[in-house]
Structures are given as structure tokens and as C-alpha cells.
Amino acid sequence: MxxxxxxxxxxxxxxxxxxxxxxxxxxxxxxxxxxxxxxxxxxxxxxxxxxxxxxxxxxxxxxxxxxxxxxxxxxxxxxxxxxxxxxxxxxxxxxxxxxxxxxxxxxxxxxxxxxxxxxxxxxxxxxxxxxxxxxxxxxRRAFAEARVQLAPRSGKIERVLVCLGGGDPDNVTGQIVALISAAFPQLVLDVVVGAASPHIDTLRQRWAHDPQVRLGVAVDTMAVWMRDADFFIGASGSMSWERAVLSLPGIMLSLAENQRPIAQAIDAAGAGIDLGSAQDFQAARLLACMRELLATPDRVQAMSMQMGQLCDxxxxxxxxxxxxxx
Known part of the structure; x- marks a missing residue:
């Protein structure tokens, strides 16, 4: 055919x-x-x-x-x-x-x-x-395969995956990494950007030698990065369903209008937190949200369980x- x-x-x-x-x-x-x-x-x-x-x-x-x-x-x-x-x-x-x-x-x-x-x-x-x-x-099949290998999530946040999709023309990625790395030095940040990102060189210059940050460009092992993370901060596009397969809860920002219903629905299901449009990104709100979640692993664990029920x-x-x- x-x-x-x-x-x-x-x-x-x-x-x-x-x-x-x-x-x-x-x-x-x-x-x-x-x-x-x-x-x-x-x-x-x-x-x-x-x-x-x-x-x-x-x-x-x-x-x-x-x-x-x-x-x-x-x-x-x-x-x-x-x-x-x-x-x-x-x-x-x-x-x-x-x-x-x-x-x-x-x-x-x-x-x-x-x-x-x-x-x-x-x-x-x-x-x-x-x-x-x-x-x-x-x-991709890799996500279903990684789901089989997934250990139960405790809700404790130590490793955070940051990903704003394949483009991110406004470098929201850089803003988030700078904010979270400074406010929460105990966290390890896995940062993934697409090959089309115009800010790759800027991100590399800033964090290539920072032990707190691991930077990946157009990684073909995203399922492994998601499996190993405890939490997610990033875009609410089709990546959301990859995260659902791996029960990875997160804070979502919408980079485009088509992402808004995804973030809203996941938030309504108790599987994540919708922070609205990336264009209206508010640093104080993100930091407050992270502080609350770091202090309430039971809530993060519940979000993870809800997320895992959305997609197989x-x-x-x-x-x-x-x-x-x-």
C-alpha cells in the first residue's frame, strides 16, 4: 500500500x-x-x-x-x-x-x-x-517500552526535565532554566531543545559546563529522559502524551493556541498544572508552584498516577x- x-x-x-x-x-x-x-x-x-x-x-x-x-x-x-x-x-x-x-x-x-x-x-x-x-x-514505540521499565514514582522531585518543544523562538527555555537553577540549586535540570532552536549556542555558552544542568539537542532517547525525570516543566503540546505514558507530571506552558486545550484538560484531570500562555509567563508564579510541589510529594505522586492513566x-x-x- x-x-x-x-x-x-x-x-x-x-x-x-x-x-x-x-x-x-x-x-x-x-x-x-x-x-x-x-x-x-x-x-x-x-x-x-x-x-x-x-x-x-x-x-x-x-x-x-x-x-x-x-x-x-x-x-x-x-x-x-x-x-x-x-x-x-x-x-x-x-x-x-x-x-x-x-x-x-x-x-x-x-x-x-x-x-x-x-x-x-x-x-x-x-x-x-x-x-x-x-x-x-x-x-514512538520507545515510550511504550520505557513504560514497562518504569519504577513507581514516589513524588519526590530531584530531577526536572525542561523542554519547550522543537522551536521555542522566544527562548522561554533559557528563562526557566535560569530561574529554577538559581532558586533550587538542589535540583538537577535536564534541558532538551530541538535542532531548530535559534538559541542553542546561547544555552550552550551559559550551561555547557554547569554540573546542575544537562543539555540535550534533538535527543532521540526522549523516552529515557522522561523515564529518569521526576518532574517536567515545559510545553503542553503532543509531548504531553509521551509524558502520560511515563506517568511524568509537570507544570505546563502553552506556546501555541492548539496547546491550550491540552494543558487545561490535563490540569482538570489532576495530572498537571496549567500556567497558561508562555507569552504571559510569570516567574513568581512558577517559583511559588515549585516550592509548593517540592513540599508536597504526596500531591506530586497523585498527579503522576493520574497522568499515567491518560495514555498507554x-x-x-x-x-x-x-x-x-x-
């Missing part, structure tokens, strides 16, 4: 779309499908990551009709029903991944992996099959089955 994936990554939009599509692509390839990516050559793109995973990627200079395929997978906030309808002549079936409300799609299969996902009869065709919620979250890590396998088995 020939499958084409339309998804982009950049320093501005991050790598979340491509990374979740890569997880699905790997599950599809294991079932014998041939998968090709189609992406724009934006600054900070994920071409290298796609090719490193063993998939071909074709560079798109402009939007148009893609070559013939059995399934076209679309994970892109800039594309909706009109573009998808134009692909019908070459794509036998269309699968759309979207977590923004109020967008119209012409598709045969639809996925919204968010906890707050609602059925979308008004925005997809009546015939469309819908996959909703973190049960279908598209994650097998979503990519379920979605691949929905595509290939119908």
Missing part, C-alpha cells in the same frame, strides 16, 4: 506534526506499507529527522496536487477541506490529523488525539470515521490498523 504524508516542521511551528507522523509512518511500515513524506523546505525543517528514520521526503516549493497514493495523510494547520478535495483525484482515501476546533475537512478518517476531543459531525463528512482521544495518540503508548499501532484494516 502506498501512503503519502503531508506535514511540515520549522523553527516557528515546531516539529510536533512531523514527529507524530513519523511514529505513525513507522507503525505503517512495520505492516508493509510504503510511506513517503511531502514537506516544505522551511527554516528549521525536519528533513534530516525524516531521512534518519529511513523515509523519503520530497521537498515542496508550493502547494499542489500530490502524486497518486492509496492513502494521503494530512497533518497541517494551513490545509483544510478545499485542498483535501483537490487531492481526491489521486488519493483513494484521505486521513486528517487535527486538534484545532472550527476547521472543515474532506476526509475518510479523522484523528483528534487530545483529551478534550469532541465529535466533529459538523466539520467532517458524515461517512468519516473518527478516532478521538489519547488512546490514539501517535507516539499504543496509539500508533491502533491508528495503523484503522488505516490498513479499515
Amino acid at each position: 502506498k501512503i503519502r504524508i503531508r506535514a511540515d516542521a520549522s523553527a516557528q511551528i515546531g516539529h510536533g506534526h512531523v514527529m507524530r507522523c513519523l511514529a505513525l509512518a513507522q507503525a505503517l511500515r512495520e505492516r508493509g506499507a510504503e510511506v513517503v513524506f511531502h514537506s516544505r523546505p522551511l527554516v528549521g525543517n525536519a528533513f534530516a529527522a525524516i531521512e534518519q528514520a529511513g523515509f523519503a521526503v520530497q521537498s515542496l516549493q508550493r502547494e499542489g496536487v500530490l502524486p497518486a497514493c492509496d492513502w494521503l495523510i494530512v497533518d497541517h494547520y494551513g490545509l483544510e477541506a478545499q485542498w483535501e478535495r483537490a487531492q481526491r483525484g489521486n488519493a483513494k482515501s484521505i486521513f486528517v490529523i487535527d486538534d484545532l476546533a472550527g476547521r472543515w475537512h474532506d476526509c475518510d478518517l479523522f484523528l483528534d488525539q487530545n483529551l478534550a476531543a469532541a465529535r466533529r459531525e459538523a466539520s467532517v463528512p458524515e461517512r468519516c470515521r473518527q478516532l478521538l482521544g489519547p488512546r490514539y495518540a501517535l507516539l 503508548g499504543d496509539g500508533a499501532v491502533r491508528v495503523a490498523a484503522a488505516i490498513l484494516d479499515g
